[in-house]
Amino acid sequence: MLTAMWQRLDRDPPVFFEDQLAPALGAARERVFALGLLRPTAPSGFAPCRECGTGYVGRVEWLTSARTGARDAYIPCPACGPVRIDPDALRQWRIDLGAVLGAVRAAGRIHGPVTEVVPGHAWHLGSANWARRRREAYFVRCVYDGTRARIAAALATHPRAVLLFPTEGAAHAWGRATENPVVALNSVAALGPEGITFDTERVEGHVVDSAAEPVRKKAPPKRASRVEKISRLTAEVIEFLRRARSHAFATLRLSKEPALLPRPTKAQLGRSVELSKPEVTRCFNDPDARELNLYWDMAADLDAVMAFQGPISAGPSE
């Protein structure tokens, strides 16, 4: 329900036009307001032309009518000429980042002071007890080429901290920039009747438990076979993402509206690589299934599917 909000939070500035709120948030809109996650902000100085399909966005000009003395807003559309704009359409709402992070911290039981470590991009949210350990949590947004290195440097002393990104796409794009476990808020935080909810189990599934590492190095047969099963499942989900991406672009060309190919169930996924349902569940819960979980979450997100560029790690070729 909050997908549109997480997507917007990964862009600058994180604002919605008034008329985007209903399509973006639907029935969640009233609760989002009640929680103070959106605040009114200055009206936009730009507006899109709604008369033509050119996608033109123009600077708003205020003209006073010589006849009535009223002030009206116009944009100079190259295709349509001056187009009158409803001033209400210029109203904007900004995501209140402090309120969003406060709600996420409360729901995820993340404690301690919040520190902005890379202005506008990375915040230390405090620490939480996940997978039987105290872990630092960071929120990271709007990562561009110029900021990636600064964020990675700020995290260098916290290789086990959990990084929370707004969307699966953003978490995927970060990929292996650092060794930190990455989690998309769009997959773990939702809007419940009481406010923001937080799927702690899911976060723990993403967290690589450092205690498991010596076991992995010894690689007993059982462990090795689990790793092999995870890689079979991962390859299958990647294959699905490729198909889903082609499907989205094909439907976009045909109907101007991209469609999301329905994701298979985990049981169906297991059948296609000859794994039983309990085996699939064990694989998804395994600390080594970080990429598998990430791709699985992406497969349910149209934006992430369309942005999918192929697997993050090359890995051993098969």
Ligand SMILES: [Zn+2]
């Ligand atoms: Zn126009």
